[in-house]
Every structure is written in structure tokens, then in C-alpha cells.
Amino acid sequence: MKVIVSRSGGMAGIRLTWEVRVEEQPDPATWADFLNSLPWDDVTDSEAAPDRFAYRIRCAPHEVVLGETQVNGPWRDLVNRVRAANGM
Amino acid sequence: MDTPHPGPDLHPHCTIVPPYLLVRLAKLDDPRFAQAAAAARESLLRDSQIRQLRGGEHPFTYSGARTLPARTPGESDRTISDAGGQERLPGRRVRAEGQPAGSDPAVNEAYDSLGATQALFWTQFGRDSIDGLGLPMDATVHYGKQYDNAFWDGERMVFGDGDGQVFNRFTISPSVIGHELTHGVTQFTANLQYEGQSGALNESISDVFGALVEQHTRGQSSAEASWLIGDGLFTDQVEGVALRSMKAPGTAYNDDVLGKDPQPGSMADYIETDDDNGGVHLNSGIPNRAFYLVADALGGNAWERPGRIWYNTLTGTGLGRESDFAAFAAATAATAAQLHGIGGAAHNAVLQAWVTVGVMTGRE
Known part of the structure; x- marks a missing residue:
């Protein structure tokens, strides 16, 4: 998962792009849980x-576009x- | 050569007030502002009819503008606040109008460049601050932690300190500060929608007047100017001279981390993208270059004939919220003809510039 x-x-x-391959992270299960908990459909x-x-x-099958002021809470956590x- | 247009703008069509400000005016319960409040209430009542007539594209003219409280027109009214690394606005007030410079360069730079922007708009175009009505100029510095940006939030300019690796503090460049303030001017006038070509025009107009603030302050002619936006903003670690070049879009930087400056300088290289609100910071290179070409063709000071043509176009009635490059090109050509005559040097320079960048075909 990417x-x-x-x-x-x-x-x-x-334009800057940052990418993470979840399975290559030291805690992939935590990453997966976190990604599944995001409010993808509420944007x-x-x-x-x-x-x-x-x-x-983007995290297949999801893709969202957020304005800067929408990057709060879990979205800000994800970006960070x-x-x-x-x-970075 | 044009005679500059010092002093207050006496044409009421330039004093345009957005609905939210009208609401604030209408609610004023102070006898000194009674006439302004009444005019605002009357304007609000007319709002729906006028918006229908204009297709909802433009804020409307506020005829009661000159009833606002006594104040010497053209005087700066600046307040700088310090967010202290937080993302909360406005932050702690650290310098008001007339107070001496302190030890914080970001505060001093913001204060000075707000004054330089007011000086350009007032002395050259007769515009009193962002709204044409002497709106106080408020700015916040030290916004966020290593925040790589500056923006106009609809009420104030906000400046980050940069990360120190790629970006220096965003107050370092007068053209950046002029750029942000001009977003305010655009909001109060043509109010160009911030997406696609109208968004790229919104960006370009901010670059044009940002560059003019710098040139006017430094007394540089068109030939002497760098035509760079954000000169000094990159640290020494970046291979680049600025964020953008109006003279040669696409040449401002070429860096291992940032890549190459992607701005196009003609319609042949127009970028279709969903990012950046449809590439507003990318395709702005096309009208940016058109303005440079007009200034180069006419010579002298760019804030005179070229600046006046662009300013009158921005504040006139020829643009709608969704105007595209072609509409803007036609409007600037019409303004040039109106100011300097059909077939005159200025009119021809404007037409030729838009042909060179591929917006006009030469058969218009």
C-alpha cells in the first residue's frame, strides 16, 4: 500500500510530493489502521x-483534495x- | 508619455465594496457613520437586483464611499502583528503606524513594504489602500513553524519565516509583499475567480503590481528592473534567483530538489493540470510576460503607461469573475486605446505583446 x-x-x-510505502515502514499495521480510520468519504x-x-x-482506492485550512486533525497528522x- | 495620476481617485466606479463589508457598514451604530451605514443598507437592498444584472460576477459600486470618517486620504495605516510561530491570527500587535523600527527584520520589512505598496497605488493610481477607501493594512509575521508561504486571507497579509533550507523569511522580498496586497485589491475590484485562467490572471496581476512596487521603490526603469518575483527568497542552497521571472518565465530556478521552473511564457506551452487550482501559479507566466513585453516596448517606468493600463483594466468594468486570457487581453487593448488612442504606441504594444505570447492572433 502506498x-x-x-x-x-x-x-x-x-509542487512537492512525499510518498510512503506502508509495508516498508517499521510499523505497517499501525499505518494501515490509521489510514483506514481517515474520513475519506467526508471531505x-x-x-x-x-x-x-x-x-x-492518494491511497488507493481513495483520493482527496484538501485546501490548506482543511488539513486539520487526522489529515494534518497524516501529512506530518x-x-x-x-x-522532512 | 502619460501624466501620472496623483491624488485620490474621484471616479466612484473604482470604489467597490464587497458584500461582507457592506454588512459591517450597515450595522454601524455610530452617528458619525450614519450616512455610510444608510448607504450600505440601501446597497444591500439593491444587491440581488444588481447581481442579477451582472450575472453575479462583480461586487457592486458603493456610492456612499466618501462619507466614511475624516482621515487624510493616502496616508498609510499599518499594523504589524507577530504570530510567534503559532498558526493563530492576528497574533500579538508589535508595531503600529508611526512607531519606530525595532530589531525584528520581518516586522520592519513588512511595515516598509506595506508602505511602499500604499505609495505606489496612491501616488500613481490614486487608489487609497486595498479597498480604495483607506482600509487599514494589517499583516502578521512569524506565522507557523518554518512555514514556507505568504498569503492574503481576505483581511490581512500573513508571512511565514521559511524553513531556512529552501526558503528565507517571506518578508524579505518587497515584490512578495506587493503581490499579497494586490490579491486584496483584486478581491475588491475584478474579484477574479481563483481557478484556471481567471485564477492565473489573479496571480499575474499580483505579480505585475508586486514587481511595480519594487521598481517604484527603487526608482528602476523597465530596462533596469530584474522583473523577478521573490528575489532573495531562496537560500544560498538553492540553484535559482527567484520564484518567477516575468521577463523569461521558466528560467527562475533549476534545482535538484525543486526541479526546473515550470512556468510557460506562451500559449504554446500552456499547462493543463488539476493541481494548484488549475495551474494558477504556472500559467500566470503567460500574462506576466505580456506585461513585461508592453513595458519593454514602451520603455521608461513600467508603473506609468503599462501600469496604468493594467490598473484601469483591473478596476474598470470590462472584466468578469471568470474572465480568461483572451478577455483580459481584449480589455487591456481597449484600455490602452481609450487612454492613448487607437493605433498609438501603447495600443500597438499591448496588441503585439498578446500576439507574441499567443493569446491574440493578430487578426483581432
Whole structure:
């Protein structure tokens, strides 16, 4: 299972992507439980705002696009975990 | 050569107030603002009819604008706050208008560049602050931890410190601060939808006036200017000179970590993407280059004829929320013809610029 987080936008407009292969992590079961617990189907469209980041998060079969202000709670936790796994 | 247009803008069509501000005005319970509040209430009552007439595309004109409280038009009213590394706004107030500089460069840079932006819009275009009505300019610095961004949240400018590896603090570049403030100006005028081509125009207009803030402050002519957006924002570890180049889109950086600057400079390289709200920071390279080409063709100071053409287009009635590149090109050409005559140097420069970047065909 693979998790891909792409961040686009921001004032710089530079796209960055972080990726995690769950089975290669030291705690894959914890990762899997966490991913399954995310509210994938509850994401609503957000209004675009100048220079804010936009996040596209993919973990088959799921894919969501979140505005920066929507990256809270478990979504923020996910982004931070994926970035940390990439040494960011 | 145009005569600059100093002093207040006396054309009421430029004083456009969004509905949320009208609601605030309408609720004012202070006798000093009674006339403004009454005008706001009247405007709100007309709102639905006017929006129907305009297809819901534009905020409407507020004719009671000049009844707001006495204040010397054109004077800055800046307040800088410090978020202290948190993501909560506005943060702790650290410098108000007229207070001396302190030891924090981010605070000083934000304060100075807000003033430089006000100076450009007031002295060259007669616009009093973001809304044309002297709206106080508020900014917050030190937002978040290693936050790699700056943005306009609809009410204030917000600046991160950068991560120190790729990005320096975002207040370091006057063009970035001018860029963010111009998002406010756009919000109060054409209110271009932040997606696709209208979003790329929204971005480009912020880059244009961000560049003009820097050039105007430094007294640089079009030929002397760098035409870079975000000069100094990258650390020494990045192979790049800035975020974007208006003169040569796609050449601002080429770095192992960031990749190559992806901005196109003509419609032949237009990028179709779902990211970045449809590539608003990417395809903005096309109208950015068009503006540079106009400035290069006309020479002199870019904030004069080219800036005035772009400003009048932004604040006039020729744009809708969803205007695309072609509509914007036609509107700038019409503005140039109106200001400087059909077939004049400015009109021809605008037409040729849009042909060069592939937005016009030359048969318009």
C-alpha cells in the first residue's frame, strides 16, 4: 500500500510530493489502521484562496483534495507522518 | 508619455465594496457613520437586483464611499502583528503606524513594504489602500513553524519565516509583499475567480503590481528592473534567483530538489493540470510576460503607461469573475486605446505583446 501526498500552490507555486510505502515502514499495521480510520468519504469541496496550499492525498482506492485550512486533525497528522517518513 | 495620476481617485466606479463589508457598514451604530451605514443598507437592498444584472460576477459600486470618517486620504495605516510561530491570527500587535523600527527584520520589512505598496497605488493610481477607501493594512509575521508561504486571507497579509533550507523569511522580498496586497485589491475590484485562467490572471496581476512596487521603490526603469518575483527568497542552497521571472518565465530556478521552473511564457506551452487550482501559479507566466513585453516596448517606468493600463483594466468594468486570457487581453487593448488612442504606441504594444505570447492572433 502506498500513500502519496502532493502539495501544490502556495505563493511560490512549487509542487512537492512525499510518498510512503506502508509495508516498508517499521510499523505497517499501525499505518494501515490509521489510514483506514481517515474520513475519506467526508471531505467536502473547499473554496480556493489566493496563495494557500492545496493537498492531493492518494491511497488507493481513495483520493482527496484538501485546501490548506482543511488539513486539520487526522489529515494534518497524516501529512506530518508522511513528511516525517521522508525526512522532512 | 502619460501624466501620472496623483491624488485620490474621484471616479466612484473604482470604489467597490464587497458584500461582507457592506454588512459591517450597515450595522454601524455610530452617528458619525450614519450616512455610510444608510448607504450600505440601501446597497444591500439593491444587491440581488444588481447581481442579477451582472450575472453575479462583480461586487457592486458603493456610492456612499466618501462619507466614511475624516482621515487624510493616502496616508498609510499599518499594523504589524507577530504570530510567534503559532498558526493563530492576528497574533500579538508589535508595531503600529508611526512607531519606530525595532530589531525584528520581518516586522520592519513588512511595515516598509506595506508602505511602499500604499505609495505606489496612491501616488500613481490614486487608489487609497486595498479597498480604495483607506482600509487599514494589517499583516502578521512569524506565522507557523518554518512555514514556507505568504498569503492574503481576505483581511490581512500573513508571512511565514521559511524553513531556512529552501526558503528565507517571506518578508524579505518587497515584490512578495506587493503581490499579497494586490490579491486584496483584486478581491475588491475584478474579484477574479481563483481557478484556471481567471485564477492565473489573479496571480499575474499580483505579480505585475508586486514587481511595480519594487521598481517604484527603487526608482528602476523597465530596462533596469530584474522583473523577478521573490528575489532573495531562496537560500544560498538553492540553484535559482527567484520564484518567477516575468521577463523569461521558466528560467527562475533549476534545482535538484525543486526541479526546473515550470512556468510557460506562451500559449504554446500552456499547462493543463488539476493541481494548484488549475495551474494558477504556472500559467500566470503567460500574462506576466505580456506585461513585461508592453513595458519593454514602451520603455521608461513600467508603473506609468503599462501600469496604468493594467490598473484601469483591473478596476474598470470590462472584466468578469471568470474572465480568461483572451478577455483580459481584449480589455487591456481597449484600455490602452481609450487612454492613448487607437493605433498609438501603447495600443500597438499591448496588441503585439498578446500576439507574441499567443493569446491574440493578430487578426483581432
